[in-house]
Amino acid sequence: MSIAKVIVDVPTSQTNHSFDYLIPEGLEELITPGVRVSVPFGPRKVMGFVIAVTGKSEFKKLRTIDQVMDMTPVLTTELLDLGRWLADQTVSFYIQAYQAMLPQVLKAKYKKEIESLTEGDLPDHLEKLFAGRAVISFDEFMERKGNYRELLSAIHEGTVQINYIVQSKETIKKVLFIEPDKELYLLEEALVDLPKNAQKQRVILEFFLKNPEPVEKSKLVQKCQTTSSTIQALIDKNLLRKSEKKIYRNPYENTTFKKTSPLPLSNQQQKAITPIWEAIDQTRNEVFLLHGVTGSGKTEVYLQSIEKVLAKGKEAIVLVPEIALTPQMVRRFKGRFGGEVAVLHSALSPGEKFDEWTKIHKKEVKVVVGARSAIFAPFENLGIIIIDEEHETSYKQEEQPRYHAREVAKYRGQFHQCPVVLGSATPLLESFARAKKNVYQLLEMPDRMNEQEMPPVEIVDMREELHQGNRSMFSKRLLEAIRERIAKKEQIVLFLNRRGYSTFVMCRDCGDVMKCPACDIALTFHKSSHQLKCHYCDYQIPMVRNCPSCESDQIRYFGTGTQKVEEALLEAVPEARIVRMDVDTTRKKGAHEKLLNKFQEKQADILLGTQMIAKGLDFENVTLVGVLAVDAMLNLPDFRSSEKTFQLLTQVSGRAGRHKLPGQVILQTYAKEHYAVELASQYDYDQFFLQEMKMRKNFHYPPYFFLTLINVSHPNQLKAMEVTRMISKLLYKHLSDAATILGPTPSPIERINNRYRYQCMVKYRDEPNQRSIIRKILQYYYDEIQKNDLTIQVDFEPYQLM
DNA sequence: AGCACGCCGACT
DNA sequence: GTCGGCGTGCTC
Secondary structure, eight states, rough: OEEEEEESSSSSSGGSSSSEEEEEEOOOTTTOOOOEEEEEETEEEEEEEEEEEESSOOOOEEEEEEEESSSSSOHHHHHHHHHHHHHHHOOOOOHHHHTTTTTTGGGGGEEEEEOOSSSSOSSSHHHHHHHHEEEEHHHHHTTTTHHHHHOOOOOOOOEEEEEEEEEEEOOEEEEEEEOOOOHHHHHHHHHSSSTTTTTHHHHHHHHHHHHHHHHHHHHHHHHHHHHHHHHHHHHHHHHHHEEEEOOOOOOTTTTOOOOHHHOOOOOOHHHHHHHHHHHHTTTTOOEEEEOOOSSSOHHHHHHHHHHHHHHOOOOEEEEOOGGGOOOHHHHHHHHHHHHGGGEEOTOOOOHHHHHHHHHHHHHOOOOEEEGGGGOOOOOOOEEEEETTTTTOOEEEEEESSOOBBBHHHHHHHHHHHHOOEEEESSSOOHHHHHHHHHHHHEEEEOEEEEEEEOOOEEEEEEHHHHHHHOOOOSHHHHHOOHHHHHHTOOEEEEEETTTTTTTEEEEETOOOOOOHHHHBBBBBBEETEEEOOOSSSOOOOOSSSSSTTTOOOOEEEOOOOOOHHHHHHHOTTOOOOEEESSSTTTTTTTTTHHHHHHHHHTSSSSSEEEGSSSOOOOTEEEEEESOTTTHHTTTTSSSTHHHHHHHHHHHTTSSSSOOOOOOOOEEESSSOOOOOHHHHTTTTTHHHHHHHHHHHHTTTTTTTEEEEEEEEEEESSHHHHHHHHHHHHHHHHSSSSTTTEEEEEEEEEEEETTEEEEEEEEEOOOOHHHHHHHHHHHHHHHHHHHHHOEOOOEEESSSSSO
């Protein structure tokens, strides 16, 4: 008898191990590692992943697998191992790791139904609920307030039973097709016999005589200028018939991609690509750090490396930050590799994601371009993994399992013995330090293509501006430059980092700032709805007229949301045509693309936006880039704030003058002499690296030390603090003397949704026991996590210190 | 997670 | 003496 080891979909520490089940006879072939099954678990059924099949078990009375959910494994053996490693690394449950590697729709859906086993022998009220039916859903029972007690006794008596159903959420899109139901000559005969007034039916039949193939109903309606009822009439005459066809949703259906061919490589590209090609040829695992300035042609290096991989019959994964996964980017890959490419990103609907994933699973594509989770693409013959903009924070998942795509990439690179290429103009400090120590191989591309200079950066001191009586958010210099460009019919990108600079409401008399009563952060003013909203919870109130604490009517909103900047800008430069891009204007599907197209087609002079316009965009007519408030980011409570500022400024600057026209960058700041600002304006990464490394060394930050952040939250402030203190104590006791434990301290955002948040941090160099200690601590608090509304989040090598 | 088992206080 | 509260523990 063969036995399957199954990880069940019950994310608790008590069930975080495999359970043994008998494989039903005849299903031995189907039930292999990596398939999903439905298994009886206690009184119900749950979904589970088969992780192994063996011959014997320590357990005596095994139950039997209920159903197989997949015809072929959804996880390869490599991914099963990877999942185990991932769960261990991130102190997550195995089931969480496996779920994270698959598209949403493969998660199980659970249903409960009640089945009547007798005829008319049920207690009255149950009989009423059933109303003659044999089966009702449990939801209906609950909705109509069924008597639970009576139900239980009926179950005991055996007159009803509860069925547990495990389903996959996946759906296959079906499209209605119409096709001839008779031989063509019969159709022709029918055509002759049609009454004279059946003009439309005639048109349709003639259409099918010309093209007898099945055709989508919607297309048919369009082509023949007809309606459903006409088609139905022909179906009723048995001349046509309906058929359903399963199709892939193709998110890029209405886009055509111009075929591109490899460009000749520049000297520096050639120099950078050679070691990558060698590693591909020798099937050798190595991590490359491709440090190339904006516009140095990194993408072409990626493309031609992939070409080499495809030529060897292998597959490629390309990770691109979520935010940069623009149509422009997709076009470059689809243009070169056509139908070989699958694209995975969050803007796709769950169904579309599933279809793209299926193409990979069925080996219909060889290249996947996608955001973080695309690193789990179920390829079995990987030839290269590329992570573009390696320093981007979106590669770290901010929920369980809190993994970093780079670490997963390294794991898979080792498994497949293939190169991993990390590309960036501003590598993460940790990565560059590793490259300097030869852990990674450093590939430098210091020059832009076509010998173009980086645009000159001008720093404007806003304090000076204030002293001269300019209280607006635009310096004289910036306005001047904007007007100049508009006159020359050139385009401008204005960048605003919203974080910390959103429109908050303050009383001018008493200085009181309107805050969320639950989260302790400033409320944001939304002009369109005239509401004050909290960004962390759902709290919102109408805009106030008077200050709640001093009654003054001098209460106003401050700060610069993009909306406000747009208004001010129109006031200063009335002739400007502005495209505003922020969360509000890009919420609708496709809005993002539409706005960019508008700008691309020069229907606007200024592109004004937040974070999202900083990356990957490439407009030839842009000659001026302005950054309105550099400081917002410098002052975040985060040891990486300088690094983030440097990265951001470098990236933004790269948007100007990428083509024939010379570009210019203007940075407005209150912290002119900060090294991150100064060195970013000089494009001096190496110098910045040295300076920042000194700081990191002094304050014991990465890459000199590793960090672990533990975040505790509880509705009771004292409790949250107490638990954090206890955890700090336990860590102090069990970790080595070389580790430092900071805290407990309140988290930078002290309260979210009426829960108090405390944190502690471990700084260490080498603590091999750390993960098992933390796992034990979590287990110790398991009960309270379950019942007492306590949460403990553990984040190894955190990006987000909030 | 869900559910059964089991040990204590409030009731016919 | 019984019903039902929820604290405890198990699911192959």
